[in-house]
Amino acid sequence: MLRRERALILRRFAFGETSLVLHVLTPSFGRVHLLAKGAYRTTSRYYAVLDLFDTLELEWSHGTGRELDTLRAGDLAVRRRAIAADLGRYRAALATLELAGLGAQEGQPSPGLFARVERTLDRLAGDVVAPELALLAFELGFLDELxxxxxxxxxxxxxxxAPAPxxxxxxxxxxxxxxxxxxxxxxxEARASGRRLLTLATRTLELAAELAARGPEALQGRISVGELEKVRAFVVRFLEYHLESRPRSYSQRPVKVAGLRGSVTP
Ligand SMILES: [Zn+2]
Structure with a gap:
């Protein structure tokens, strides 16, 4: 059965000398695992097409019970070259894909998650919002999606x-x-029943609420680095509580936002 859809690569691995295994996210089929035969050959029709962060248009043959579907054709729909040229944007984009991979299931339609990942990658390829702010907005959107x-x-x-502070x-x-x-x-009541509670600055919660409701563009230039770090620390802690694991790209990189001073700039 031939399937054709837009896709974002979540992970890719070399397979044999010339082939690639791709884990991709699609709106209608969720996570799909594909074998791209001969992808590394310069004569391959997907040569220089199968890159991370780009939106692709893929065609593959699906067989029930097979571990890997076979890629038949691939075209580029949206190229986002700017992401790989900047380390901060690149890392935020990798963290976005890793988190998306933890949320996507095989055969389970994920149009909302797909749209959020695409919007985040668009932001990371542009220069309107800081990468840390774009990633934080994705993390909140990801929780909402789940x-x-x-x-x-x-x-x-x-x-x-909640009353105004x-x-x-x-x-x-x-x-x-x-x-x-x-x-x-x-x-x-929760304290009396022995539940574990955190005390957070009300400002941190309100910034997170505004980010979730209005998007990172609304906060760009208005949130300080210190505030962003506090919101991020809280959101990552909440994510980890629910995912019961620390995503790899989070353990390699401290949650602290490095290399930024003063207000957040892209
Ligand atoms: Zn209450």
């Missing part, structure tokens, strides 16, 4: 809206297990 978005501006237990230094109680922020009453 139905795990943390409650940030309301109580995760009773649903009541009394001061810029106000803190809020957050429960990863309950799925988000807790109001004072629910926090007391």
């Amino acid at each position: 139905g795990l978005a943390p409650a940030l501006d309301r109580c995760a237990a009773c649903g009541r809206r 009394a001061s810029p230094k106000a803190s809020s109680v957050f429960s990863p297990g309950a799925g988000g922020r807790l109001c004072r009453r629910c926090a007391e």
